[in-house]
Each structure stands twice: as structure tokens, then as C-alpha cells.
Amino acid sequence: MGLIDLVKKAAFVDILRGMSVTGTYFAVDKVTVEYPKEKLQPYPRFRGAQALLTDPATGDLKCVACMLCATMCPSQCIHITGEQTPDGRSRPARFDLDLSRCVFCGFCEEVCPEAAIVMTQRYELATYDKSDFLLTKEKLLANQAWVHKELHGLEPNDRGEG
Numbered sequence: 083m084g085l086i087d088l089v090k091k092a093a094f095v096d097i098l099r100g101m102s103v104t105g106t107y108f109a110v111d112k113v114t115v116e117y118p119k120e121k122l123q124p125y126p127r128f129r130g131a132q133a134l135l136t137d138p139a140t141g142d143l144k145c146v147a148c149m150l151c152a153t154m155c156p157s158q159c160i161h162i163t164g165e166q167t168p169d170g171r172s173r174p175a176r177f178d179l180d181l182s183r184c185v186f187c188g189f190c191e192e193v194c195p196e197a198a199i200v201m202t203q204r205y206e207l208a209t210y211d212k213s214d215f216l217l218t219k220e221k222l223l224a225n226q227a228w229v230h231k232e233l234h235g236l237e238p239n240d241r242g243e244g
């Protein structure tokens with residue numbers, strides 16, 4: 083140990099330097115939040131659990147069961163059974179998404195030609211029951227409550243990106 087180090091130690095230089103940093107941050111606003119009492123608002127493009135959207139004008143499910151999202155999904159975690167409506171339209175009779183396999187890549191949202199499936203801001207997904215990770219059509223529709231408001235008005239083929 084050199085003479086300078088010895089003097090520094092004797093004068094508690096490092097401790098005083100550390101205390102000065104602590105003192106500086108003691109006076110400024112805190113940047114941490116007291117989760118779960120306080121919650122942060124995710125950014126609009128945050129990718130949380132998915133939602134299926136309905137047409138605001140008619141209330142009908144936007145999805146036409148084209149299977150594009152299920153085909154593109156790298157985790158193969160979307161399973162759709164299609165059916166025909168009496169007026170000849172195609173829609174999903176079943177739409178299951180296994181969230182335990184999802185990697186939240188957002189491809190399903192990107193490829194959907196009807197802007198029917200979107201990633202929501204729902205991020206609190208921890209559960210003790212594995213079956214909660216199976217998002218059925220009904221659960222995906224309920225997730226509309228978590229959709230960033232701009233996404234509700236999306237027209238087919240309009241992702242609003244650029």
C-alpha cells in the first residue's frame with residue numbers, strides 16, 4: 083500500500099465520497115416505484131398478453147379465421163378452429179393461445195390482415211394455476227380492456243407504424 087492510499091484511508095476519503103453520492107440522491111426525486119402498490123404505465127408498444135378485438139361498429143369479432151397468425155407463430159402456440167356464419171362469413175369457433183409457450187414476439191399482431199389480434203399492456207401474468215396460461219377466445223376478448231386505445235380503431239392492414 084502506497085503513502086497516498088494510506089493517507090486516503092486515514093482521512094476516510096472513499097467513505098466520504100460514497101456518502102456524498104448517497105447525499106446527492108437523498109435530495110432528488112426517487113426513480114423507483116413501490117410495486118405492487120404503485121404501477122408503471124407501459125409504453126404504447128409494450129407487448130403483453132394478446133387480445134382479440136371486436137368491430138366497434140357492429141360488435142362482431144374482427145377475426146376471420148384465416149390462420150395466418152397460427153401459421154406464422156414461431157412457438158406454434160395458437161390453435162384455431164374456423165366455422166362459417168349463416169351469412170357465409172368465416173370466423174373462429176375456437177381460438178386458443180397457450181401463453182406459456184408464447185415468446186411475445188408480436189408476429190401474430192403484425193401479420194393479421196384484419197387487425198383482429200393485438201398485444202395488450204397486460205403484464206401481470208404470474209399464476210399458481212398453469213391452466214390460466216391457456217387464453218381461450220373468451221379470455222382473449224376480455225383482454226380488450228387492456229388494449230392501448232389507439233389499437234381499438236385500427237383498420238385492416240393499418241398498423242399505424244412507420
Ligand code: SF4
Pocket residue numbers: 151154155156157158159160179183184185186187188189190191
Ligand atoms: S407473440 Fe409471437 S409467440 Fe406469441 S402468440 Fe404471437 S406470434 Fe406466437
Ligand code: SF4
Pocket residue numbers: 144145146147148149150151152162193194195196197198199
Ligand atoms: S391472422 Fe388475424 S384474422 Fe387471421 S386467424 Fe389470426 S387473428 Fe384471425
